[in-house]
Amino acid sequence: MKNFRFAVLAGAMGLAGLTTAAAAEDVTIGLATAQTGGLAYADQPSLAGFKMAVDEINVAGGLAGKYKIVLDIKDTRTDTAATVQAAQELVAEGVKVMITPCDADPSIAAGQISQPAQIPTLTFCGTTPTITEAVGDYMFGTYPADNGQAALLADYAAKKGYKNIYILKSPDSAYTLRLPEYFEEVFKKKGGTIEGEGTYTMGQQDFAAEVTKIKALNPQPDAIMTAAYEPDFPAFLQQLRGAGVTAPIIGSDGIDSPTITGLGAIANGIVHTTAGSPVEGSKLAAFYDKFKEKTGAAPETVYVATGYEIPYILDAAVRAAGSVDGPALRDALANLKDVEVLTGKVTYAGTSRMPIRDITIVEIEDGKRKPILTAMPDPADVPKP
Amino acid sequence: MDVVLQQIVNAISLGGIYALLALGLAVVFSIVSLVNFAHGELMTVAGYGMFFAAAVSLPFPFAVGIAVLFAIIAALLTERFAFRPMRKADATGLLLTSFAVSAILRVIFQNGISARPKPVPLPSGFAGVIDIGFLHIGIVPLLSIVMTALSLAALILFLNRTTLGKAMRAAAEDFQVLRLMGIKANRVIAVAFAVSGALAGVAAVLWIAQRGSVDPLMGFVPVLKAFVAAVIGGLGSLTGAVAGGFALGILEVLFQAFLPDAALPFRDAFVLGFVILILIWRPDGLIPAPVARRS
Incomplete structure (x- = not known):
């Protein structure tokens, strides 16, 4: 009896195997x-x-x-x-x-x-x-990719007429470190200067010391570029604006989230990249x-x-x-x-x-993201990884 | 001079938050010898409290109240269902329980609420600055300093003027004798957790006021800072926790402000290196508990 059951089981398993083989596609x-x-x-x-x-x-x-x-x-x-x-x-x-x-x-x-x-x-x-x-x-x-995003952003910043930019980066991840560095490389090539550089620890979220340094810069930078994202970015932004620094922010796709627009008026004027913006139609x-x-x-x-x-x-x-x-x-x-x-x-x-693909640059305005441009970065601009 | 004073304000404000966090750990540790690594998740619960309050458009002060209330309830629930059954366990068992509670809560947040950060809108005045002479003090740092001071004052009053508070201080010194006096152990321990939850709630409000969002993993960094601060101050000592919190805050801001740029990425290494020096100088912490205990 036991053997019989075993045989049935084995047979069933064989059948199951057959059906799997049949669905080879x-x-x-x-x-x-x-x-x-x-x-x-x-x-x-x-x-x-x-x-x-x-x-x-x-x-x-x-x-x-x-x-x-x-x-x-x-x-x-x-x-x-x-x-x-x-x-x-x-x-x-x-x-x-x-x-x-x-x-x-x-x-x-x-x-x-x-x-x-x-x-x-x-x-x-x-x-x-x-x-x-x-x-x-x-x-x-x-x-x-990071270098593509950075190239497009640097091109935007140069065309916007920014001359000197402050860079905030964190060595804790390739994204937060290399993206601003790619930006720096392209921006310098396009004739811009980097006025200063700050670093932060991811998750630290206390930017008071860093912000105080930026506040003390003379002249103030035309813009601040960073690849910081949550929770660091909102903390940085709040403390930056809290200290009275008004320089516009250039960010990357890490801040493409509802939390940033949820910050209210202080988010106005932030420019950042994103993989895509859901424009009507x-x-x-x-x-x-x-x-x-x-x-x-x-x-x-x-x-x-x-x-x-x-x-x-x-x-x-x-x-x-x-x-x-x-x-x-x-x-x-x-x-x-x-x-x-x-x-x-x-x-x-x-x-x-x-891949090379379209990247969109958006600007935040009253809780909404307004697309500024969608383009593929110029391959001649994109820095080597 | 201007910048130095400014950085001092920054240090006090950050130190205040760390002090509240470290106190939250110390209150529980002084009584049940548990380093509660789920303390950070109490902050996250408080943060979600603020998020839900904002979602039904309650005014900000109510949101703060709800945040603190949520954290207290969460603290009491973890005590009742996780730590009380484990009370006879040794220190390691309790420690592991707290890690488990923390991990379980984080997965619940990620899958029950959202893996993405949720925005917590703050009143628009929060990004403002108050000018006092040549000092520009942001509203948020000012708020941290004021709320830290108020919380500390309330805690001191509670510990010194109420029966329960006195019972808690006695429990920290000798729990067995306290029980012989006819005080219910369960109640003292529950109150300790509630106080710890309230402190986590206040700290969460200040932490979130800086970042404007709440996410499932938010509690990890603050609980580490709290632990370091509590160790610097002397584990289980309440005054020590406050001293440790301020010491850590001041160290972090000073190193961030005055380290040369090339060394800045290693700021935490400098801070923790300094912490080791403090511990070599005072192995039991700055202000050790009367009955010195080490985890």
Whole structure:
């Protein structure tokens, strides 16, 4: 009797195996991203957008109309060791594509696992341009890179007529350190000068000493440039304006969140980059409406949109490659040109797999973001990573 | 001269917040020998209290009241459901419990409220400046100094003039004797947590007044600062906690203001290096508790 049961079980398992084999057109995408911990603020919204796009693509038949997407989602808890473990598990499972967190360190760590397995790997919104070179030819960025953002901002500042700028940076992360440095490089090339430099500790949020120094500068800088984001940026801004410094602020996409417009009048005049601005009538605005309709809440950040774009970028690559085979997919991704997404066009061809894409500069005015310009940074301006 | 005075104001204001935070840790530690690393999450709870109050457009003073109330309730709940069952555990067990409470609360915030920061709008006057002679004092630093002073005064009155306050001081010296006097242990401990929650609530208001938002991981940095301050002052000593808080605030502002630019990124290393020197000089802290205890 026992043997009989065992035989039935074995038979059933064999059948199950057969059905899996029959659905060979399924493609598994593994996500090793931070759904809890310090990166959840970026990875949670990215995943929400990503899932929505995957559902849509699957309804239409899957990637390139024939590869149904199956997701394997693992939480890395913003822990690099846990990210590596998740990446190892996903590679062992044989995923065809891997998605990594919104930050350089865990993305590089995970990429080093997927690279030898020839699995194309994309970071959610890691912006450090060195991510792809640090890993290898299977690693791709998806979000506007730091050096591109900085180049566009420096160009804007020079055209605006700013001559001397104060820079505030933090050595605690590549983003808060390198982005202002890229800005400095381009701004100097365009004839500007850097009047001073301050540093801060992330999470410290007491800027009184730093602000007092800026206040004492003579002459006052034409503008202050920083890649600080929350909670440091609002604290800095409040204390800066509290001390009576009126120099305008140039910031980066880290402050593209409702918290900043929620600060009220002191946020007026802040100029910063973003991956996209939902101007009325734009594709992005339509997506925001659709997202709100589906989930009941408006997106809190553009990360929802950039997460949503990734499966469509993959779709374009799979169509070009005609398969989901690692090397073919990598080549197709690396040669993508002018893929239309929500926020503009994305191009990988001719880059080091950190895409060139449209970036928008916005200005905050009375709690709203007013787009100033949307453009691709001039490749001649963009500093080497 | 101008800049020096200005930095002194900055140091007092930051030191005041650290003092409140360190006091919150010390009040609990003096009675149950627990370094409550979930203290930062009490601040986060207070922050969400402010956020919800603002969402239903309550005026700011009410929002402050709600913030403090939320923190007190959260402190009492963690005491009742996490720390009371663990009371017989040793110091390490209690410490781990507090880490667990902290981790659980953070995940609840991230998945129950939002992983993204929530804005806490502040009255528009908060970005203003008051000129006193050649000193420009921001409203927020001024508010921190005033609120710190008021909170300290209220705590001193409570500890010296009320029966419960006296019971708490006695409990810090000898808990067993206090119980023999017929005072209920549960009540004294609950009051200690409530006081600690109130202090966390006030500190949270001041902390948020600087940053204008609340996020799930907000409590991490302040609780570390509080711990360092409490250790400098002498763990378990209330006056020590205040002294330690001000010492840490002054050290941080001084190093930030007067270190050469090249050394600025290492400011925290200088501050903590100095803290080590203080501890070599006074291993039990600046003003040790009468019954010296080390965690």
